[in-house]
Structures are given as C-alpha cells and as structure tokens.
Amino acid sequence: MSDAAMDRPDTAAVRMVAVVRFFWTPIVLALFGLAAVVIVWASGDGVLARTITDALIRTVLVIGLYIFIGNSGVLAFGHIAFMLIGGYAAAWFTMSPFKKSFALDLPPILANNEFPLFPSAVVAGLLPALVAAIVGIPIMRLSGIAASIATFAVLAIFYTVYSNWDSWTFGASTLVGIPIYVNMWIALAWAVFAMFVAYIYQQTKFGLALRATREDPIAARAAGINIPVQRLIAFVVSAFFMGIAGVLQAHFLGSLIVNGFWLGITFLSLAMLIIGGQRSLTGAVVGVTMVSTIVELLRQVEAGVEVAGVIFELPGGFQELGLAVLMIVILIYRPAGIMGGLEVPWPFGGNRRVLAGGFTIVHAERTPASE
Amino acid sequence: MAQTALQSGVANTPDDTLEAFDISVHFEGLAAIDNVTIAMKNKEVFGLIGPNGAGKTTLVNVLTGFQKPTQGRVVLGGKDITGWAPHKLGRGGLARTFQAVRLFRDLPVVENLEVAAVGTGLGRREASKRALDILKWMNFEQKAFDQADTLPYGEERRVGIGRALAMSPRFLLLDEPAAGLSDAECDELMGVISRIPDRFECGVLLIEHNMRVIMGVCHRIHVIDSGKTIAEGTPDEIQANPEVIRAYLGSKSEESRA
Numbered sequence: 240m241s242d243a244a245m246d247r248p249d250t251a252a253v254r255m256v257a258v259v260r261f262f263w264t265p266i267v268l269a270l271f272g273l274a275a276v277v278i279v280w281a282s283g284d285g286v287l288a289r290t291i292t293d294a295l296i297r298t299v300l301v302i303g304l305y306i307f308i309g310n311s312g313v314l315a316f317g318h319i320a321f322m323l324i325g326g327y328a329a330a331w332f333t334m335s336p337f338k339k340s341f342a343l344d345l346p347p348i349l350a351n352n353e354f355p356l357f358p359s360a361v362v363a364g365l366l367p368a369l370v371a372a373i374v375g376i377p378i379m380r381l382s383g384i385a386a387s388i389a390t391f392a393v394l395a396i397f398y399t400v401y402s403n404w405d406s407w408t409f410g411a412s413t414l415v416g417i418p419i420y421v422n423m424w425i426a427l428a429w430a431v432f433a434m435f436v437a438y439i440y441q442q443t444k445f446g447l448a449l450r451a452t453r454e455d456p457i458a459a460r461a462a463g464i465n466i467p468v469q470r471l472i473a474f475v476v477s478a479f480f481m482g483i484a485g486v487l488q489a490h491f492l493g494s495l496i497v498n499g500f501w502l503g504i505t506f507l508s509l510a511m512l513i514i515g516g517q518r519s520l521t522g523a524v525v526g527v528t529m530v531s532t533i534v535e536l537l538r539q540v541e542a543g544v545e546v547a548g549v550i551f552e553l554p555g556g557f558q559e560l561g562l563a564v565l566m567i568v569i570l571i572y573r574p575a576g577i578m579g580g581l582e583v584p585w586p587f588g589g590n591r592r593v594l595a596g597g598f599t600i601v602h603a604e605r606t607p608a609s610e
Numbered sequence: 611m612a613q614t615a616l617q618s619g620v621a622n623t624p625d626d627t628l629e630a631f632d633i634s635v636h637f638e639g640l641a642a643i644d645n646v647t648i649a650m651k652n653k654e655v656f657g658l659i660g661p662n663g664a665g666k667t668t669l670v671n672v673l674t675g676f677q678k679p680t681q682g683r684v685v686l687g688g689k690d691i692t693g694w695a696p697h698k699l700g701r702g703g704l705a706r707t708f709q710a711v712r713l714f715r716d717l718p719v720v721e722n723l724e725v726a727a728v729g730t731g732l733g734r735r736e737a738s739k740r741a742l743d744i745l746k747w748m749n750f751e752q753k754a755f756d757q758a759d760t761l762p763y764g765e766e767r768r769v770g771i772g773r774a775l776a777m778s779p780r781f782l783l784l785d786e787p788a789a790g791l792s793d794a795e796c797d798e799l800m801g802v803i804s805r806i807p808d809r810f811e812c813g814v815l816l817i818e819h820n821m822r823v824i825m826g827v828c829h830r831i832h833v834i835d836s837g838k839t840i841a842e843g844t845p846d847e848i849q850a851n852p853e854v855i856r857a858y859l860g861s862k863s864e865e866s867r868a
Contacts, residue, residue: 444728444737451725454714461674461708463700463729463777518716580716 261442264582265434268524272298272430276423288423294531295426296487298524301511302433303480305523307473308512310446312453313382316505317390318481320397321367323500325482326489327401327408328366330417332359333490338416344406356420356490364482371478372471379470382456394505401497413496421491429487433480437520445472510562514569516576521583526576530562537561622811626652626687628673628704628781633682635668635837642668643679644837650781650830653807655814657828657845659821661857665837666817667709670783673815674706675699687780701730703780707770707787715759719769720745722758726776737776744772747809748802764795771802781813782806788820796823803827825849833857 259266272295279287304318331345332354339350378389401408408414440446449469452459456466489495507530515526543552573579629649635642643665650656658666671677673684675696684692691699705726714722723741724734732740745751748768753761758769767787774782784803788796804827806814818824824831825845833841833848835857841848848854 442734444732444734447721447725447734448728450717451714451721451729454716455712457676458708458712458714458773459725459729460696461676461700461706462726462773463697463731464725465695465697 260585260587262435262438263585264521265431265438267583268434268521269431271524271528272427276427279423290531290535292421292423292426292491294527295423295430296421296484296491297508297511297531298430298527299426299433299480299487300484300508301515301523301527302430302437302520303477303484304508304512305477305517305520306437306440306480307470307477309517309519309523310441310449310453310473311470313470314387314509315390316387316509317392317394318477319500319505319508320394321371321478321481322485322488322504323394323397323401323497324367324370324485325363326485326495326500327414328363328482329359329486329489330414330495331407332363333418334416335418341416342409342412342414356418360483360486360490363486364479367482367485368475368479371475375471375474376467379467379474382466394501398497398501401500408495408497411497413494415494417489417493417495419490419493421487426487426491429483433483434520434524436476436480437523440473440476441520445469449473507562510566513576514566516573516578516580518575518580519578519582521581522576522578525578529577530565533561533565534558622652622703622778622780623687624652626780626813627685628687628813628815629685630669630673631683631685633669633672633679633684635665635672635677636680641837643672643834645682646834646837646839648832648842650813650815652780652813653811654830655803655807655816655828657824657831658815658817658834659819659824659831659848660834663836664834666834667785669834670706670785670815670817673783674704697729700726700777703777704783705774705777705779705781706783707767707774707785709786709789711766711770713758713761713766713769713773715757717758718755719750719758719761720754722769722773723776726773727778730777740778741772741776744775748772764791767791767799768802775806775810778810779812781815782810783815783817785817786819787816788818788823796820799823800826 275291276295279291300322303321304315307313307318308315331339331343331349333356334343335353336351339345343350374393378386378393381389402411404410441450448459448464449472451462452464452466452469460466485500511526511530512523513526514530515524515528516522537553537558540551540553541555541557543550545551569576627649629647631647633646634644646665646669648656648658648669658669660666668677672679672682675691675694675698678693682692683690686699686702686704691702694702714725717725720738720741723744724737727737727740728734742751742754745754748771750765750768750772753765758766761769767790771784771787774784787803788799791799800823803814803816803823806812816824816828828845831841831843831845831848832839833851833854840853840857841851843851
C-alpha cells in the first residue's frame with residue numbers, strides 16, 4: 240500500500256511486504272483455489288473438473304451472500320432471487336436467436352441478437368444489483384427477523400413471476416441452449432475476483448461502518464452511521480456476485496430451470512456460509528470447500544465405493560442428511576462457524592490474529608501513532 | 611500533527627453553544643421531563659444530576675436524537691436541531707456514551723474508535739490515525755488491537771469515552787461514566803474528563819451519581835428531580851442548596867414509601 244508510506248520513507252521491498260500482508264487473506268484463498276484447479280487439471284479427471292467448477296461457482300455465490308450477511312449480521316433468505324435474475328439475463332443476452340425462437344418470445348432487440356459473452360455476463364450481474372438497489376430501499380430500513388422475512392418475500396415474488404413469465408423464461412420448463420463456456424479456469428477467475436472485491440469492501444470505511452451496525456445498531460447510529468444506507472451498499476454489491484453466480488451456472492450447465500432457484504439452493508448456500516463462519520471471508524470459502532467436499536464424498540458413497548474388495552453403498556438421500564447433521568453439529572459446537580470470524584492469520588510475526596477487518600492492524604504496525 | 615488531525619471535520623468555536631429550551635417528554639401522559647431548559651458553552655464541563663428516574667438519560671436522549679421531545683427545542687450553535695436523526699446529530703458534532711457502554715464487541719478496540727471517526731466523514735486512513743492518537747492520549751494504546759469484548763468493565767468504559775471523542779465532537783455527553791468504577795479508576799476518569807475540554811476544544815455534559823466526580827470536575831451543575839429543574843449553579847452553590855439536599859435525602863424515603 241503506497242498509503243502506508245505516509246509517515247516514513249519505505250523501500251520498495253518494505254512496501255511490497257505491506258501489500259502482501261494487507262491482501263494476505265484473499266491471496267492465500269486464491270492460491271488455494273488455484274492449487275486445487277491445477278491439481279485437477281493435471282489429473283485430467285473430467286468428473287472432478289466438473290465438481291470443482293461447481294464448487295468455484297458456489298464460492299462466488301457464498302461470497303456474494305457473505306458480503307451482505309457477514310458484514311451486516313442480517314440473515315437474508317432471499318438472495319437466490321438475484322442469482323435467478325442474473326442467470327436468466329445471461330440467457331436472454333447470449334442464446335442464439337435461432338435457439339431463443341423455440342422457447343422464448345422476447346422483444347426484437349433481444350430476440351434477434353446474441354451479445355458477446357463477457358460483457359453479457361457483466362451486464363447480467365449488474366441487473367440484479369440494480370434490482371437490489373430498488374427493492375433494498377424499503378427493506379434495508381427493517382431490522383432483525385422482519386428484514387430476513389422481507390428478503391425471503393423478494394425471492395418468493397421473483398420465483399413466482401419467473402415461473403409464470405412464459406415468454407421470457409419458458410415458464411416452469413427447462414430452458415436449454417445457453418452457450419456453454421464456463422470451465423474451472425473461468426469459474427476460478429470469477430471466484431478470485433469475488434474474494435478480492437469482498438475483502439477490499441470489508442476494509443473500506445463502508446465495510447467497517449456496516450460491521451459496527453452489526454455489533455450495536457444504537458451505538459452505531461450515535462457514531463454518525465446511517466444504517467439503511469450502509470446496508471444498501473452491501474446489498475447491492477452482494478447482489479452483483481449472486482447474479483454472477485447465476486450467470487456462471489447458466490453457462491456451465493447450458494440450461495436453466497426456475498425451480499432450481501428456490502429452497503434447495505437457498506438452504507445449501509446458507510449452510511455453507513454458516514458452517515464456515517459467516518463473519519469472515521475465509522469462513523465463507525472454508526464453508527464452501529468443506530460442504531462441497533462432504534457432499535461429493537457422500538454422493539460417491541451413495542453410488543457405491545469399493546474398499547478392499549467390499550462394495551460400500553449408502554441409500555439415496557444421504558447427501559442431504561449428512562449436510563443437515565453437519566450443520567447441527569457445527570451450530571452446537573461452534574455457533575460462530577469453523578473460522579469464528581477470523582481471517583487467514585499472517586504467519587510472519589507481528590499481530591498474528593487477524594480479525595475480519597485487519598486494516599489498522601496492518602497499517603498501524605508500520606505507522607506508529609504520533610511521532 | 612495529532613492536534614490538527616483531531617480538529618479536522620467540524621469546526622469547534624469558543625462561542626459554540628448547546629441549548630435545550632422548555633423540553634418536555636411525556637410517556638403515555640406521564641411527564642418524564644417537564645419544561646427543562648439548559649444551556650452549555652464550549653469548553654465547559656456541565657453536570658447534570660438528580661435522583662434515579664429524574665429524567666437525566668431521557669434528556670440526553672432528546673439532545674442526541676434518540677428521543678423526540680413532546681415539546682421544546684434543541685439548538686446547537688444557534689441552529690434548531692430538534693427531531694434530527696441520531697446519526698445526523700452525530701455528524702453535526704454531538705457525541706455520547708451509554709450507561710450500558712455498547713461497545714462494538716467483536717471489533718478490536720482501535721476499530722471501535724475508528725468507526726466513530728469514519729461515521730463523522732473521515733476516510734479509513736485518517737480515522738485509523740485519529741483513533742490511535744486518542745488511545746495514546748488515554749494511555750491505552752497497548753490494548754489497541756485487543757477485541758473489545760475481552761476488556762474488563764472499567765476499561766470498556768474508557769473505550770466508550772474514546773469512541774465518542776473520536777468523533778471530534780463539539781459537545782460530548784457522558785452518561786454515568788463512573789458507574790461501577792473503583793476509586794482509583796474514578797480518579798483517573800476525573801483526570802481524563804477535566805483534560806477533555808482543552809484537548810478537544812469541546813463542551814462536556816456529565817451525568818453522574820458519584821458526587822466526588824461531579825463536584826471535582828464540573829464548572830456548573832444542573833439538578834433535576836422528577837423531571838423538573840430544581841437548581842443550577844456552581845458546585846459550591848449546589849452543595850449548599852437546601853432544595854438539592856432535600857431532593858437527594860427525600861427521594862430515598864419516597865422510594866421506600868412507593
């Protein structure tokens with residue numbers, strides 16, 4: 240950080256260490272993701288490649304959830320609405336006019352064009368962010384359980400509208416023919432981008448102010464913080480990444496069904512966040528990794544595993560059961576999740592225990608108060 | 611350097627005033643405060659005392675926007691601020707502490723202060739600097755990076771005051787800062803409070819039950835009982851005032867009768 244050099248001259252090397260230390264959490268998380276992808280790529284296992292792509296898309300999704308829930312402390316049940324909006328927008332922008340003509344009845348500008356993939360993805364992420372900015376204005380004024388239920392109502396509204404909006408969504412049927420281009424590298428790139436944005440956001444004054452409202456809303460107001468405004472900022476950023484997760488999923492599977500954006504994925508994504516620890520970015524990523532791994536193992540055992548000549552097989556439904564039991568156990572023994580609000584610790588001395596907002600810890604060790 | 615950082619934001623002028631005219635607050639017909647008028651100046655330590663339930667905290671809630679008065683006006687530096695939202699008043703120069711302290715428990719001490727600096731419009735870097743400067747001034751920088759919920763009670767209260775100071779307030783409202791403190795901690799608190807007006811160029815309104823603290827640091831004292839003003843004056847005048855003595859001694863017997 241060049242700003243850290245404010246008080247005393249730094250050499251390039253010292254500054255470099257400060258930058259690495261400041262971004263230590265997303266750097267480690269990104270390298271972890273990269274290592275996983277490289278190993279799978281080297282192994283050439285196609286099934287595993289799909290599994291890890293799926294996990295990386297979930298990473299974008301859960302980081303999206305984390306940006307709002309983790310920093311605001313408001314448990315939101317309706318974020319999958321933004322994934323739904325993003326996914327279908329991606330289909331509208333990128334399907335070929337020929338394929339659209341079978342299922343959809345869109346206005347000419349969408350019906351007769353297919354737009355480039357990357358700009359389409361960005362716009363399809365911005366659309367749910369815009370929706371969040373609008374629906375958030377009334378909802379962010381609510382608090383506690385009222386806010387949670389109101390966000391769920393938003394999901395219910397969009398779910399119902401999209402289920403019945405035949406001309407734009409093919410109703411409750413599966414919409415196919417979306418270009419498939421998302422592989423594990425592309426999913427990794429978006430996941431890393433989400434990690435850095437989430438981390439930078441939580442280090443800004445906006446992230447700090449929002450965490451203060453989570454800890455004590457009354458004291459936060461007395462400290463000059465406008466709670467609805469701070470929540471709305473996080474809500475919009477959060478909705479963008481939820482939308483991007485929908486876009487990635489659409490271009491990974493090549494198909495969309497409205498029913499896929501309902502309670503199943505809502506529960507899974509919240510379970511990932513809560514198991515990992517909703518108050519840190521590391522917690523969000525750990526949650527996705529752990530839950531994805533366990534679900535995948537259970538899925539394989541359900542399909543039958545041969546150990547020393549004996550075939551072990553579990554009855555169907557064990558994935559869901561396993562996840563539910565895991566969540567209960569975690570909630571009992573570690574209510575704050577596996578990470579309990581901590582980020583990746585800095586291993587090279589100084590103040591090692593880095594909380595979700597390590598800005599001043601990093602900053603102050605290099606710039607003593609007054610000199 | 612530190613001084614300029616602390617003074618950025620709202621300008622504190624020597625003729626700054628915080629006034630409340632004819633304030634009444636009624637809760638379902640009952641008057642918690644009845645026609646109270648107070649006025650305090652920049653760099654003044656103004657005591658607000660009275661028996662339990664006299665309406666002191668309600669008055670602070672009115673001044674800081676947490677309670678709308680049924681009647682009356684609050685004026686800061688000549689500007690009518692009655693009915694403003696708390697966060698707006700915070701930015702406008704009124705900082706307060708709470709009886710229940712209300713720290714941001716999961717954040718480090720320094721970030722508790724930073725939040726307040728950020729809340730008044732500072733960027734993260736200036737906020738960080740201001741927070742560390744204030745902690746140093748309060749001889750508390752060694753615990754800057756401890757999580758707030760690991761602090762003992764007396765230190766929590768100190769951080770609460772530091773957090774309010776991090777707003778560079780024009781007026782600082784302290785709601786029973788000495789509650790539960792040991793004698794030694796009270797002495798230290800008195801030292802801190804009496805040094806605040808010059809260091810931060812602000813006025814201090816102090817609610818307190820501890821008479822040693824009140825008499826030791828206040829320039830003027832305002833006494834309310836059952837929501838009504840019964841006296842105002844210097845510490846010497848208040849100590850000699852028969853109404854005040856009666857209110858304090860009398861309230862005990864009233865309580866036991868009730």
